[in-house]
Amino acid sequence: MASSRAVPNLRFKQLRGQRSPGEFAALVRRAAREIGEQVACDARYVGRVEAGEIRCPNYAYERVFRHMFPSLTLADLGFSAREAVRGRAGRGRTPRPPEPYRTTDSTDTNGTTGTTDSTFNTFNTYSDEESDVLRRAFMTGGTVTLASASLGFGPLPGAEALRSDLPRQRVGASEASAVEAAVRQIRLLDDRHGADGLYRRAAQPLRAAFALLDAGATTRGSTADRLAAGAGELAISVGWLAHDSGRLQDARSHYAEALATARLAGDAALEAHAFCNTSFLARDAGRHREAVRAAQAGQRAAGPLGSDRLLSLLSLREAGAWAGLGDRAGCERALSRAHTHFGRGPSDRDPEWMSFFGEPELQALEAQCWSALGDWARAARHAQRAAALQDPHFARNLALYRAQLAADLARSAAPAEAASVGEQVLDALEGDLESTRIRAMLADTARVLGPRRNTAGVAAFLDRHTAAARARV
Structure with missing residues (x-):
């Protein structure tokens, strides 16, 4: 298990001082924003560092910690050398630095047509902080191990991994970590590459996660809670990949699976x-x-959680649903609530998956509302703000x-401005x-611009769009 060899990081705990883990996590997130990084640090992450489960931070966290403590090295912070943790250098191979660790949402955080295998290279490299835990998770035998290994997105085992007649081993913290890491990997890759090339690839880890949940039915306490939450979040992430790639019935099934898991586990978050996501x-x-009912049910579940950002997003979901019904008054009431909650700022109680939700997403979702109500000019103003404010690193959301x-x-x-943005x-x-x-969305824009071909720039966009569509056939 993950804790069997862990050595507590007392130096890091000393740096935290009298602050609570949650307070210190907030300082880490604030420091990340100061240097343009985005890390999903919370009290659990701080606790794992101090418990020695995270022996070396990934590159994004390393940059943040060096910004916070410029005179200290990783060793001064109580971490091990990266080569020792990753293990590859010790076997005579040069480790490939992973991409910076970031999370994004399923919403706005999961066919493979026209996508090369290189798109999935990141599936095979967990962030440094997870790698040691995952290696230990994958070294034991039986169904649990096979399911865990499939969460690594390397060569995926087939039905053999889920056979009920194979021996079941104890499911613990390592397996829960594997599921959590799979969720983060899917969200990261969705943000970089979009959903189409990922959906079928992510289905096997989802089955594996629920196999682990089934195998750990007798597990109790925090590990059981983590495993259930991780499997549910993975179902949502895979559901989003189905959703964004046009497989709406598949998405509905995955979201329902996540909701059932939440109800069985009593997990309000x-x-x-x-x-x-259902809304x-x-x-x-x-x-x-x-959509209205689901958003309102989400707000009832979120009420006791203390996250204004979550309530803001759910209010925006409700606003979009009212706009779809043509109810301007209902939409405006929900938008007002969304802005009120958002204005109260982030907090330590915001869920990790909401790291994507900032001012750009708020503006984009409001743009969708006005667009549904037919107020195109107002919608364009909000969409322009969303695009202008979005960090270019989040390629999918910016597009x-x-x-x-x-x-x-x-x-x-x-039309000329529309064609330019379309390009x-x-x-x-x-x-x-x-x-x-x-x-x-782009095809719909091309259809609307068709009659305006003679406007400057429109013909070039339409021709390019047509050529791109033909190339995909």
Whole structure:
């Protein structure tokens, strides 16, 4: 298990001083923002560092800690050398630095057409902080081990991993860590590459996670809670990949699975997340009254959790549903609540998966509301703010916001501007970003701009869009 060889990091604990783990985590997140990093540090992460489970931070955390303590080395902070933790250098191979660890949401944090294997390279490299725990998790035998190994996104075992007649071993903290790491990997890759190339690849880890949950049915305490929460969050992440790639029925099934897991575990945070995504899906499927009810149910679940940012997002989901029903008054009331909650700022109680939710996403979701109500000019103003404020690192969300902006500009009598923004979206889609949602939005913009071909810049965009669509056939 993860704790069997862990040596407590007393130096790091000394640096925390009299602050609580949650207070110290807030300082870490604030320091990250100061240098343009985004880390999902919470009290659990601080506790794992101090318990010695995280022997060396990943590169993003390392930059943050060096910013906080510029005169100290990693050794001074109580961490081990990176080579010793990763283990590859000791076997005569040069380790490849992983991408900076970031999380993003399923919402706005999971076919493989036209995607090369290199897209999935990151699946095979966990962040440094997880690697040691995962290696130990994968070294034991039986169904539990096979399921755990499939969470590494390397060569995925098939049905053999889930056979009920194989011996079941004890499920503990290592397996829970594996599930949590899989959730983070999916969210990271969705943000970098979009959903289309990831959905089928992520289905096996999801089955493995629920196999672990089943195998650990007799597990009790915090490990059982982590395993249930991790499996539920993984179901939501995979559901989002289905959702964003146009597989709405698959997404509905995954979200329902997450909701059932939340109810069985009594996990209000997971329940709120499941309702949040269910509302978004129902709106996209045209079931607007269901979207309203799901958003309101999510707010009831989230009420005791103390996260204003979560309540803000759920209020925005409700606002979008009212807009889909054409109820401007209901939409404006929900938007007002969303802004009130958002204005109270972030807190230590905000869920890790909400690291994507900042001012850009707030503006983008409000743009969707005004767009649904037919107020195109107002929608375009909010979409423009979203695109301008978004960190370029979040490639998928930036392309999404620009696609929304192009659609709103096309309908608000600004065809040249719409074509220019549409070209930027095409640039992203010609890279390694794959998103059926974004392509569908861009196709709709092209349709609206069709009659305006003679406007400057429009013909070039339309021709390029047509060529790109043909190349995908």
